[in-house]
Amino acid sequence: MTLTPTKLSKSEKTRQAILEAAQTLFYEKGYDGASVRQIAEAVPIDPAMIMRYFGSKEGLFSAAALVDLRLPDLGSIPRDLAGKGLVRHFLMLWEGDRSGIGLPILLRSAVSNQNVADKIHEVFEEQVVPAISGLVPEGEEDSCAGLIVSQLFGLALCRYILRLSPVAEMTEQEIVERIGAVIQFHLDAARDTAGSNRP
Amino acid sequence: MTLTPTKLSKSEKTRQAILEAAQTLFYEKGYDGASVRQIAEAVPIDPAMIMRYFGSKEGLFSAAALVDLRLPDLGSIPRDLAGKGLVRHFLMLWEGDRSGIGLPILLRSAVSNQNVADKIHEVFEEQVVPAISGLVPEGEEDSCAGLIVSQLFGLALCRYILRLSPVAEMTEQEIVERIGAVIQFHLDAARDTAGSNRP
DNA sequence: CGAGAAAGTCAACGATCGTTGACTTAACTG
DNA sequence: CAGTTAAGTCAACGATCGTTGACTTTCTCG
Structure with a gap:
């Protein structure tokens, strides 16, 4: 199989780890205040991986800051x-x-x-x-x-x-x-x- | 006299010019977004003058962001x-x-x-x-x-x-x-x- | 005029930033 | 096991940042 042994493929797991670290740091310090290097260090992973997974800092931010307010009826x-x-x-x-x-x-x-x-x-x-x-x-x-x-x-x-x-x-x-x-x-x-x- | 020919000494005039440019840029782009070099370029003056007059970027910001709300009685x-x-x-x-x-x-x-x-x-x-x-x-x-x-x-x-x-x-x-x-x-x-x- | 201070310029420092490409290691497949 | 692909590391790039010290210009005053 090309897919998951337990639940998520390995790449998907690090992708999620990057996303969570990015959310935490973007939330605490904002887009400009949180650097790609700091996010990578928090994962921890090499900064280059962030570029591989999300293309750019902007791409990472867009993925980390999706908004679904789920407002009630x-x-x-x-x-x-x-x-x-x-x-x-x-x-x-x-x-x-x-x-x-x-x-x-x-x-x-x-x-x-x-x-x-x-x-x-x-x-x-x-x-x-x-x-x-x-x-x-x-x-x-x-x-x-x-x-x-x-x-x-x-x-x-x-x-x-x-x-x-x-x-x-x-x-x-x-x-x-x-x-x-x-x-x-x-x-x-x-x-x-x-x-x-x-x- | 050591003081003003018309109204302000020369140093005080550039000090005010720096302050005004700083206020404009700090207002538009915030503390992190406005760089010392951009402010100096807007005056225009050499960035080193800002350090001479205000000591540091923080010193400039403190002087530019004094708040007197003048709230009415x-x-x-x-x-x-x-x-x-x-x-x-x-x-x-x-x-x-x-x-x-x-x-x-x-x-x-x-x-x-x-x-x-x-x-x-x-x-x-x-x-x-x-x-x-x-x-x-x-x-x-x-x-x-x-x-x-x-x-x-x-x-x-x-x-x-x-x-x-x-x-x-x-x-x-x-x-x-x-x-x-x-x-x-x-x-x-x-x-x-x-x-x-x-x- | 000429000396001394004030005002202003210039080049460079170390640090951090986002991003890149070559390289190494791990995992999977036939 | 061998070979291919995926996952991850490493060093370096060009740019910008705040800040500094040496230098030059301008002005002031005896």
Whole structure:
């Protein structure tokens, strides 16, 4: 057989090892701050292997920072719980297992890298806007989603990146309640203001 | 005289020129992204002069990223206008003249630099918390300030750094109204929840 | 003018970076 | 076992970085 003795071929195993080390370092230090050599040293493997498996540092980053937000169907929960639900889901991307690390990686690197910022635009349009489009009137999805993302990105920035004391030390529950109320506020505001400026 | 023929001594003029070029480039590309050589080329001057005037790249950054938020006295305006006022003032740091560029510079670099993140902590404790401490009950200042800063930093992140379409394209007035309402929401929530979890 | 200080230039240092190609070792196949 | 392919190592490339010290130019003042 050309395939796996136990589960994964040998090359696939090192490929995964590289990917995990890359995710850890890209998450901690961003795209520019994490060097190919440091990632290789963490595996450990020769830096040249990274080029063989992923072509370039950019190729490695693209493979390490895939984002699938797996946003829940907000239509299936009571409308007035959507705010808290979104915050809880968002917190899990940072505090949960490795499967949700894509967005944290992107956010850490987007500030100093326009290509990465563009990737966030894609995630926004393909995953965030559709998820909340059922909750707000037509024509309000974009601006409402933008305002919600502003609050959630600001939360992640202060809590996980800057580690601003009060925000970093709040319990998960406190965050869900106080930020959830704000997200809910945005959702309700979008419903209320709709039509007020229409022909 | 040893001093100025017109207004500034020659050395002070180039010092200012270096500082302005540094602010522009640090703002656009962050601490790591902007090199001493690029800044020197923009002045234009030899890179060695930067070391003579500011000692090191860190010294230049410290001089370029001084932050004085000049927050207004929130006690002198109606309490229910504080939210919008804070947002308006915050937007001016990015869209106003060069005098308010300190925080934008810090924010751009803090994501990939722990030293800069610590500087933001200082600004938070010395300037932000005192400014809003008169508006919320004792014991709530820190958490309330943290939540407000979360929203404002998230706004700056999406509007000026990521340039996320809906947030970047809103008019200043729209932002003031919709984000201002959220800031006001945080302030009111801090007043309401005070005492509910007290001994 | 001429001496001395200030302002500015120049070339080079060691370090790190992403990337490459030649080479060696391990694994699989006939 | 022999031969081919895959997996991994090694040394080096050109580029850029922050920083340094020696040098030259410009200005100031006795």
